[in-house]
Amino acid sequence: MKKVLVTGGAGFIGSHVVDSLIRKGYRVTVFDNLEKQVHPGGLPDYYNLKAEFIRGDVRKKRQLRDAVKECDAIIHLAAAVGVGQSQYMISKYVESNIQGTANLLDILVNTKHRVRKLVVASSMSIYGEGLYSCGKCGKVKPPLREFSGSGTGSWEPECPCCKGKLSPVPTNEDTPLVSNSIYAVSKKEQEEMSLLIGRTYGIPVTALRFFNVYGPRQSLSNPYTGVAAIFLSRIKNGNPPVIYEDGLQTRDFIWVEDIADACILSMEKEEADYRVYNVGSGRPVSILEIAGTLINLLSVKGISPEVTFTFRKGDVRHCFSDTSRIRNELGFEPSVSFGEGMKRLITWSRKAVSEDRFLKASSELKKRGLI
Ligand SMILES: NC(=O)c1ccc[n+]([C@@H]2O[C@H](COP(=O)([O-])OP(=O)(O)OC[C@H]3O[C@@H](n4cnc5c(N)ncnc54)[C@H](O)[C@@H]3O)[C@@H](O)[C@H]2O)c1
Numbered sequence: 001m002k003k004v005l006v007t008g009g010a011g012f013i014g015s016h017v018v019d020s021l022i023r024k025g026y027r028v029t030v031f032d033n034l035e036k037q038v039h040p041g042g043l044p045d046y047y048n049l050k051a052e053f054i055r056g057d058v059r060k061k062r063q064l065r066d067a068v069k070e071c072d073a074i075i076h077l078a079a080a081v082g083v084g085q086s087q088y089m090i091s092k093y094v095e096s097n098i099q100g101t102a103n104l105l106d107i108l109v110n111t112k113h114r115v116r117k118l119v120v121a122s123s124m125s126i127y128g129e130g131l132y133s134c135g136k137c138g139k140v141k142p143p144l145r146e147f148s149g150s151g152t153g154s155w156e157p158e159c160p161c162c163k164g165k166l167s168p169v170p171t172n173e174d175t176p177l178v179s180n181s182i183y184a185v186s187k188k189e190q191e192e193m194s195l196l197i198g199r200t201y202g203i204p205v206t207a208l209r210f211f212n213v214y215g216p217r218q219s220l221s222n223p224y225t226g227v228a229a230i231f232l233s234r235i236k237n238g239n240p241p242v243i244y245e246d247g248l249q250t251r252d253f254i255w256v257e258d259i260a261d262a263c264i265l266s267m268e269k270e271e272a273d274y275r276v277y278n279v280g281s282g283r284p285v286s287i288l289e290i291a292g293t294l295i296n297l298l299s300v301k302g303i304s305p306e307v308t309f310t311f312r313k314g315d316v317r318h319c320f321s322d323t324s325r326i327r328n329e330l331g332f333e334p335s336v337s338f339g340e341g342m343k344r345l346i347t348w349s350r351k352a353v354s355e356d357r358f359l360k361a362s363s364e365l366k367k368r369g370l371i
């Protein structure tokens, strides 16, 4: 049976990919440096012991070379993951995400191996603002918003052509990319480098642009993870979820096991070679709705979301995925709805450890004038 290398395989998404690969009969090697911020206790207890584990860092080429040698396919998920944090730990994000991927590509180009497929984890953050429709001008892509201070006026971007009113529409893969953070820059570079080298050397590559991933094993103590985990940990610790702007900004949430399926499907299917796909649910959900849903499902009394009407630099107002390409080309459909996923998330969180480190993280951003 084929052997798959999963970099970052001890992480949130990676561990689900590993479980699913093993269920399907693949042999799996995990390559992960067990980054302290993500794994303060070392190898996580959910780690699947049927997967071979190599503790190594993608920034160290020699360690990575040994891991690549015996594999038939690679799912590259190892990365520093934190949009806000990337704005002040610039070298770390560039080294882990861009240089780390460059190391992997160098190995694929310059050493003997039998790798026949590389799947790389890109991100919706590379779009910046999503796609919108203007009554007069048709589909438009507004630039990132510029605000200073706080306010209660309109948070919605305006049409870049006529300054008119816009309504958000699904964002497709051809939408121009406008990075809003070093993290996004690093994911964009990773995607482009991988596809370019793949095409040049005939190594099939697929780049998957994950939208907001949520589900079991997302760290509830790492304040740089996704909004669902951050809110959950705030509420579980008796604190209100803190909401920027007016809370009506939207995101597209996708269940982590659906993401794992998309990774494996694109690894297996030739139709996915040299292609880029959005992996989202296609359904926009407001930040206020997430906070409200979590509070209701946890049945906590006396907590309501704290809406701050402040702007976090670089935040997008709306971005949700056009899912037609991956559906039409690979037959991929997410299987877990937002409502069902939120219920499953709560069930899992009752057992999970959550330390609320939100204030520490937001004070780092404030200190640097990013909120
Ligand atoms: N979670 C999301 O919503 C989301 C959205 C878009 C894209 N992604 C991408 O998906 C991938 C996985 O993200 P995740 O949410 O599972 O994050 P995660 O932090 O849980 O997992 C990342 C894993 O990579 C490991 N790692 C970090 N730096 C490394 C290095 N230098 N060398 C080796 N291993 C290293 C960490 O120890 C961790 O186990 C990342 O590439 C991320 O950019 C995630």
Ligand SMILES: [Zn+2]
Pocket: 134, 135, 136, 137, 138, 159, 160, 161, 162, 163, 164
């Ligand atoms: Zn217009």
